[in-house]
Every structure is written in C-alpha cells, then in structure tokens.
Amino acid sequence: MVFKNVTHILFDLDGLLIDSERLYTEAFSNVCAKYNKEFTWELKRSILGFQGHECAEKIIKTLDLPLTGESFMEECKKEYEKVFVNVELMPGAQKLVEHLHSKGVPIALATSSGQDSVDMKMQNHKDFLSNFHHLTMGTTDPEVTKGKPDPAIFLVCASKFPDKPEPEKCLVFEDAVNGMKAALAANMQVVVVPDPRIDTEELKDATLCLKSLEDFQPELFGLPSYD
Ligand SMILES: O=c1[nH]cc([C@@H]2O[C@H](COP(=O)(O)O)[C@@H](O)[C@H]2O)c(=O)[nH]1
Numbered sequence: 001m002v003f004k005n006v007t008h009i010l011f012d013l014d015g016l017l018i019d020s021e022r023l024y025t026e027a028f029s030n031v032c033a034k035y036n037k038e039f040t041w042e043l044k045r046s047i048l049g050f051q052g053h054e055c056a057e058k059i060i061k062t063l064d065l066p067l068t069g070e071s072f073m074e075e076c077k078k079e080y081e082k083v084f085v086n087v088e089l090m091p092g093a094q095k096l097v098e099h100l101h102s103k104g105v106p107i108a109l110a111t112s113s114g115q116d117s118v119d120m121k122m123q124n125h126k127d128f129l130s131n132f133h134h135l136t137m138g139t140t141d142p143e144v145t146k147g148k149p150d151p152a153i154f155l156v157c158a159s160k161f162p163d164k165p166e167p168e169k170c171l172v173f174e175d176a177v178n179g180m181k182a183a184l185a186a187n188m189q190v191v192v193v194p195d196p197r198i199d200t201e202e203l204k205d206a207t208l209c210l211k212s213l214e215d216f217q218p219e220l221f222g223l224p225s226y227d
C-alpha cells in the first residue's frame with residue numbers, strides 16, 4: 001500500500017494513548033451490576049469513541065436501566081474517581097509523541113472526552129500533554145457539534161493549527177471503529193491500533209492497522225524516522 005505524505009498528526013486519547021478503555025469498562029460494569037445487568041463486549045464495542053452522554057444513553061436504552069443519562073453519569077463519575085488516577089500510557093505512546101514533537105511535527109489531541117475528564121485522566125501525565133500544540137475536547141468544545149463517527153472533531157482540531165492544514169495532510173491515530181470512520185469522513189488517513197477483540201472486517205477501510213503504536217514507522221508517511 002502506498003501512503004500519502006502528511007504534515008500534521010491528530011491523536012485520539014482513550015484506548016489509543018492511554019489505557020483507559022478497560023477502566024471505563026470496569027466503571028460501566030460496576031454501575032450496571034448494581035442493577036443486575038451485564039455490560040457486555042457487544043455493547044462496549046458499539047459505544048467505543050462516543051462522547052460520555054452518548055455512552056450513557058446507549059447503555060441505559062440497551063440494558064433498560066431505571067436511570068436518566070445524568071444519574072447514570074453521576075454514578076460512573078464516582079467510579080472514575082477511584083480508577084483514573086492510575087491510568088497508564090499505552091506502549092509506544094510516549095516514544096512516538098516525544099519523537100514527533102522533538103522533530104517539530106505539529107501534533108494535537110482530538111478526544112471525545114471533556115475538560116474535566118481529561119484533567120482527571122492526565123493528572124499524572126502533564127509533561128506528556130505539553131507535547132501537543134492544542135487539545136480539542138469533543139464534549140466541551142461548542143464547535144464539535146456531534147460525536148464520532150461524525151468528522152466534526154477532526155476538522156475542528158485540524159483548523160486550530162495556525163497553518164490550517166488540508167485534511168489530506170493530516171494523519172489520525174485511533175483505536176475505535178467510530179473514530180476511524182470519523183477520520184475517513186474528514187478525508188484524512190487513519191492509523192488504527194484497535195482492541196484485539198475488534199473484528200478485522202470492521203477495520204478494512206483503515207489506511208493502516210497496527211498491533212501497537214510501537215510498530216509505527218513514521219517514514220511511511222513522509223515523517224522523520226526514529227534515529
Ligand atoms: O465522559 C466520557 N468520556 C469518554 C468516554 C470513553 O472514552 C472514549 C472516547 O474517548 P476518545 O475519543 O479519547 O477515545 C469512549 O470510547 C468511551 O469509552 C466515556 O465513557 N465518558
């Protein structure tokens with residue numbers, strides 16, 4: 001496969017740069033269990049990449065929970081406070097982000113999460129966050145009118161670089177099928193590093209699919225290679 005050269009990189013956060021998806025799963029499972037409901041992988045995969053309130057609505061509807069979206073999110077928040085302090089970076093995340101930053105490649109974060117959620121998850125990774133030119137947070141940015149798979153988040157994020165790159169010059173990193181679809185709808189190339197349980201058939205449109213960020217070769221996209 002021939003890849004097109006890019007100049008700017010947009011990173012997803014949850015499940016891609018940080019190992020938070022399993023913590024969200026734990027939190028959702030605990031809340032659902034209180035109502036004797038099972039939070040299944042089937043349900044999890046359908047909400048991967050969604051904004052928090054979209055996750056809540058889908059879970060309540062699918063499992064018929066006796067809760068409003070807001071009360072479900074309140075209960076989840078108590079769970080998050082217990083688990084997110086210890087969230088770790090994914091293998092290869094630090095090396096890749098620091099490499100691109102040190103070579104002057106503009107990078108930004110495009111997450112469906114909001115400011116409070118990012119603050120909570122990144123409290124022990126502030127130096128890591130300082131590598132990014134800017135953060136676009138779907139839940140709190142009024143310009144991001146819809147969650148992934150809508151392309152809004154990546155288009156808004158790209159527009160916040162001072163030199164406003166064309167979508168074809170942007171490369172997205174994602175872990176979720178909804179995120180991959182959002183990137184492709186934005187007319188960007190997308191490297192997917194998926195949960196290994198995701199069916200490869202669902203990822204067939206990805207520009208490149210990797211097992212780990214550690215396997216990424218920047219030079220394939222015209223970016224500076226590792227020294
Ligand atoms: O307020 C929330 N933010 C984020 C998530 C989770 O984070 C992911 C989206 O974040 P990102 O775009 O960074 O992957 C979703 O898959 C979901 O599991 C969530 O549940 N609640």
Ligand SMILES: [Mg+2]
Nearest residue numbers: 012014015175
């Ligand atoms: Mg993600």
